[in-house]
Amino acid sequence: MSPTFPGFSVGLTGGIGSGKSTVANLFAERGATLVDTDQIAHQLTAPGGIALGPIVAAFGADSLQTDGAMNRALMRERVFSNPLAKKQLEAILHPLIRSEVDRAAQQAHGPYTMFVVPLLVESGQWKSRVGRILVVDCAEALQVARVMQRSGLPVQQVHAIMASQVTRAQRCAAADDVILNDTDADALVPQVDRLHALYCTLAGQAANQKSNL
Known part of the structure; x- marks a missing residue:
């Protein structure tokens, strides 16, 4: 991996079926630059x-x-x-x-860059490259149901994919921020709004520090 990215950045991750893309798109609507x-x-x-x-x-x-x-x-x-x-x-x-x-x-x-990386925690290399790690979290049973509905994969294959990823607890332990995606899209909006405001503030602080060097 190369050194840290320019400007303030966030690494977004989550298990398969957690809703990473939905959450990432909400941040993009608010002005974040997405790199998926x-x-x-x-x-x-x-x-x-x-x-x-x-x-x-x-x-x-x-x-x-x-x-x-x-x-x-x-x-x-x-x-x-x-x-x-x-x-x-x-x-x-x-x-x-x-x-x-x-x-x-x-x-x-954008005011900050959000990198959407499914295996961010597994790679072990992103923590030093981004300013924050954001995890989209939901119950494992909900992950399975979403993937089967979306992709038509058999339950055994979904479980095999999940087994190849870190556990839910390990992923959340690596997070600076967590968005819970266990109901509907409306419940995501206030969580995204709060974190977007935080990231814009942190990005401004980082830019001020850089200009003072």
């Missing part, structure tokens, strides 16, 4: 994406769909059943994602 590592990964593996050549070289032509994008369902099965395949795919994607994240951070223009 999942979106970057999708761009890298979409038709014409720069990760596709190395992926085909490592995993074969069947790693692509007929439209030229990475076959995400097939690759998901491979990496969850084969730790070596998981390491191979990460070795291809992670350096490319880091490069795109750094480029996006340099172009950020």
Whole structure:
């Protein structure tokens, strides 16, 4: 990982199905610049994406769909059943994602930048790069129900994905701030408003300190 990002930044994370994207979009509506590592990964593996050549070289032509994008369902099965395949795919994607994240951070223009990183706690490298870590939290049973409804995955596969992530308690222990997303979207608004105001204040303080150096 490279040094800390320019300006004030927040790392947003949460378990699968916790509602990270919903929360991130609420911050974006209030002016935060979003850098979403999942979106970057999708761009890298979409038709014409720069990760596709190395992926085909490592995993074969069947790693692509007929439209030229990475076959995400097939690759998901491979990496969850084969730790070596998981390491191979990460070795291809992670350096490319880091490069795109750094480029996006340099172009950020909001009062602060929010990095949306599903495996932020697992990576162990983000704590030193961002000013705050924000966790979106909900009950594990709610995570499972949301993912099954959204993605149509069988319950066993959802549990396997969750087992590959840190526990809910570990994630919350790493947080500076927590948003509880266990009811409806209306309950998120006051939580987001409070934290947005805090982050704007912290960003202003950081900018003043920098100007006084």
